[in-house]
Amino acid sequence: xxxxxxxxxxxxxxxxxxxQLAVTLVFFIWPASEALWQSMLRQDxxxxxxxxxxxxxxxxxxxxxxxxxSFGRTIVFSASTTFLSMVVSLLMAVAADRVMRGANTYKTxxxxxxxxxxxxxxxxxxxxxxxxxxxxxxxxxxxxxxWNHYNNGAQAMLLVVIAAAWKQISYNFIFFLAGLQAIPRxxxxxxxxxxxxxxxxxxxxxxxxxxxxxxxxxxxxxxxSFFETFGIVHATTSGxxxxxxxxxxxKVYKDGFIGLDLGxxxxxxxxxxxxxxxxxxxxxxxxxxxxxx
Amino acid sequence: MVENRRWLNLLTHAVLxxxxxVVALPLWxxxxxSTLGPGELINPxxxxxxxxxxxxxxxxxxxxxxxxxxxxxxxxMLFNSLVMALGIAVGKIAISVISAYAIVYFRFxxxxxxxxxxxxxxxxxxxxxxxxxxxxxxxxxxxNSYAGLTIPLIASATATFLFRQFFLTxxxxxxEAARIDGAGPIRFFRDILLPLSRTxxxxxxxxxFIYGWNQYLWPLIVTTDxxxxxxxxxxxxxxxxxxxEPNWPIVMATSMLAMLPPVAVVxxxxxxxxxxxxxxxx
Numbered sequence: 001x002x003x004x005x006x007x008x009x010x011x012x013x014x015x016x017x018x019x020q021l022a023v024t025l026v027f028f029i030w031p032a033s034e035a036l037w038q039s040m041l042r043q044d045x046x047x048x049x050x051x052x053x054x055x056x057x058x059x060x061x062x063x064x065x066x067x068x069x070s071f072g073r074t075i076v077f078s079a080s081t082t083f084l085s086m087v088v089s090l091l092m093a094v095a096a097d098r099v100m101r102g103a104n105t106y107k108t109x110x111x112x113x114x115x116x117x118x119x120x121x122x123x124x125x126x127x128x129x130x131x132x133x134x135x136x137x138x139x140x141x142x143x144x145x146x147w148n149h150y151n152n153g154a155q156a157m158l159l160v161v162i163a164a165a166w167k168q169i170s171y172n173f174i175f176f177l178a179g180l181q182a183i184p185r186x187x188x189x190x191x192x193x194x195x196x197x198x199x200x201x202x203x204x205x206x207x208x209x210x211x212x213x214x215x216x217x218x219x220x221x222x223x224x225s226f227f228e229t230f231g232i233v234h235a236t237t238s239g240x241x242x243x244x245x246x247x248x249x250x251k252v253y254k255d256g257f258i259g260l261d262l263g264x265x266x267x268x269x270x271x272x273x274x275x276x277x278x279x280x281x282x283x284x285x286x287x288x289x290x291x292x293x
Numbered sequence: 294m295v296e297n298r299r300w301l302n303l304l305t306h307a308v309l310x311x312x313x314x315v316v317a318l319p320l321w322x323x324x325x326x327s328t329l330g331p332g333e334l335i336n337p338x339x340x341x342x343x344x345x346x347x348x349x350x351x352x353x354x355x356x357x358x359x360x361x362x363x364x365x366x367x368x369x370m371l372f373n374s375l376v377m378a379l380g381i382a383v384g385k386i387a388i389s390v391i392s393a394y395a396i397v398y399f400r401f402x403x404x405x406x407x408x409x410x411x412x413x414x415x416x417x418x419x420x421x422x423x424x425x426x427x428x429x430x431x432x433x434x435x436x437n438s439y440a441g442l443t444i445p446l447i448a449s450a451t452a453t454f455l456f457r458q459f460f461l462t463x464x465x466x467x468x469e470a471a472r473i474d475g476a477g478p479i480r481f482f483r484d485i486l487l488p489l490s491r492t493x494x495x496x497x498x499x500x501x502f503i504y505g506w507n508q509y510l511w512p513l514i515v516t517t518d519x520x521x522x523x524x525x526x527x528x529x530x531x532x533x534x535x536x537x538e539p540n541w542p543i544v545m546a547t548s549m550l551a552m553l554p555p556v557a558v559v560x561x562x563x564x565x566x567x568x569x570x571x572x573x574x575x
Contacts, residue, residue: 003465006398007478016395017407019388023448026433028414031425038425088312095308098301108563109313114570115555117507117525120548123532124319127326127545135322138338169316174567192296227418231509235529249420256424257514265424272421 032273038266057267066243067251067268074226074247077161081229082221085165086172086214093176094202107177114170118163119231125163126236149237153244156237160245163236164229172217179213180206219283226275248272320552327351327545334541346542354546367547370524373442374506375554377523380443381505382498385452390490393456394482398468414450420510427514437518446511451573452497458572459493460486496569499562503555524551 007013042053061067096106113121128134129149137147149156183206191201207214230249233239239246239254246254252272256265326334329344354367395401396408419426426445435441463486471481512523522530528551531544559566 003398003461003468006400006468008400009478010401012478013395013399013401013404016399017392017411020392020411020448020453021407023388023444024411024414024450027426027429027445027448028417028422029410031422031429032417034425034428035422091308092312095305095312098305099309106309106313108560110316111563111566112556112559113316115503115507115559116552117509117555119507119509119525120528120551121319123528123544123548124323126532127541128319128322133334133339133541135339135341166316166319171570174570178571198298198301227420230420231507231525234509234513235532252421253423253510257427262424269422269424273417276417276421 035266035269035273038262039270040263041266042263053263057263058271061264061267061271069243070246070248070251073157073243073245077157077164077229077245077247078222078225080157080161081164081168081225082218084161085168085221086217088165089169089172090176090214092169093173093180094206096173096177097180103177107174110173111170113167116167117231118167118229119235121167122160122163122232122236125159125166129159149241151241153241156241156245160229160232160237163232164225167232168221168224172221175213175217176210179210183209216283219279223276223279226279227272323545323548326541327549329542331540331542350542350546351550354543354550365519365522365527367524367527367550369520370522370527371550371554373521374523374525374551376439377442377508377512378502378505378554380439381446381508382501384443384447385449385501386494386497388447389450389452390456390487390494391482393453393460394486396453397457397460398478411450411453414448419446423510423514430515436515437521439521441515442512442521442523443505446505446508452501455493455497455572456490459490463489492565492568493572495562496565496572498569499558499566500569500573502558506555527551 039057040052040054041050042057092106092110096103099106116124128136129147131137131148131150134147140147147155149159187205187209188201191205196204226247227249229247230253233245233247233250234253237245239250248268249272252265252268255261255268259265322339325340325343327350328347329340329350330346333340333344356366356368392407392411396404430436430441430445435444467485467489468481471485476484507525508523509525512521512526513529516522516526524547528544528548531547532539
């Protein structure tokens with residue numbers, strides 16, 4: 001935790017932590033406590049009076065069909081994004097790990113989507129799926145699929161899932177590839193000598209040894225799809241059609257800035273904070289026990 | 294490779310090439326669309342090969358901008374994005390390296406309190422507490438300013454955590470030797486610790502630059518003055534024009550310009566980028 005040797009000065013350390021502390025207090029602790037406080041208040045529609053209502057905002061949220069709907073959408077969105085992105089990147093990482101020569105070239109060609117902003121990623125996919133001029137929509141129409149994400153909720157959801165998963169592929173690929181390269185070759189050779197084929201080797205040797213990486217990426221991807229995908233939804237579907245892609249982060253924004261229902265929006269913020277904190281705790285606990293093997 | 298299997302080798306390369314094609318498809322189509330003339334993007338199927346309007350489209354996007362996007366030239370938005378990305382990256386590194394130094398190398402009352410105050414912030418992304426943070430920034434009068442764009446986002450503990458982890462691995466002998474030679478805390482920090490953390494800082498810089506450049510929600514709510522729009526949020530104004538199809542070639546040229554700087558940083562500094570990615574997630 002701390003060095004055995006160190007300096008003893010009375011003013012200097014405080015000066016050094018001051019900038020960070022000030023920013024933390026003003027822009028984190030203050031707003032977070034404000035959110036906690038506001039989540040227990042209710043304003044009348046004209047903003048004339050405010051009353052303290054304890055946990056009524058929360059109770060109301062969980063009886064609100066729109067909120068429960070948004071929760072359900074978020075779970076669908078998050079699970080599909082995580083699954084799609086992790087399966088594709090694991091497949092590519094296994095392939096890249098196998099080719100040996102050229103693995104680095106593939107890596108270079110695969111890492112750049114990480115640098116694309118979520119909002120831009122959304123716009124790119126929005127464009128190639130565009131019902132009137134998009135290339136994929138055209139290909140689908142040749143195949144007989146009628147693609148229109150402007151009024152088909154399931155297709156709109158699929159579109160944001162693809163855009164979100166696409167952006168995350170590079171991240172997962174880098175970590176899967178590193179995990180695969182860290183597996184001792186001798187284990188795989190031993191399995192091969194025992195006449196285990198490639199598929200069997202993958203499921204009985206490689207995949208179990210990769211499980212710490214997989215679990216770590218699972219948490220990261222869930223956090224990503226819960227909280228960092230606002231741009232994808234906002235820049236493309238705006239939660240529509242008919243709230244089919246209205247995920248929780250988007251709803252916090254919508255209720256707070258467009259609906260101006262501050263009490264409810266603050267209560268939603270508090271729920272989201274609770275989710276982030278529990279995910280972080282899960283992750284930290286897991287990192288503690290990283291050496292499972 | 295453990296054994297040589299012809300079909301499996303072919304399959305491996307097929308998987309990789311197919312994957313690359315799928316990953317690159319949106320980028321390629323964006324590039325193609327950004328080079329087409331106004332009339333070429335009306336009827337499907339759109340061409341698969343670039344057209345001849347590359348310079349004209351990019352020139353138009355950079356200089357005049359689009360009237361529909363509020364008339365801000367893309368050049369201005371690129372500049373704002375650059376200021377924001379650099380401000381966040383440099384600011385975060387600067388404040389966190391000194392606070393990590395204090396936490397690791399000094400003994401002082403309330404050290405653990407400070408540590409925990411900083412580290413709770415690790416957990417809360419800005420999207421989660423967006424409304425109250427907006428209210429705070431607004432009551433401080435920081436809306437529509439570069440300060441409002443950057444300072445609230447430099448408060449994050451990831452960088453401090455990273456430097457703390459690194460400082461803990463620096464052998465104590467360095468400090469002992471420095472003290473024997475009569476170096477004080479400032480001198481030790483400047484002449485020994487900072488040069489040692491150069492690689493870490495560079496790796497962190499790559500990650501933070503991308504983080505800052507790609508901010509979307511925050512600039513969306515703190516700026517109403519169009520001269521402070523950043524490029525990533527400016528795209529939104531171009532895509533959602535009411536009742537008609539957006540001017541796709543210009544939108545796509547703008548998207549390309551918005552992607553170019555961070556993608557170039559990642560490709561050019563691949564090694565540092567991967568290091569930064571792995572470090573920040575520990």
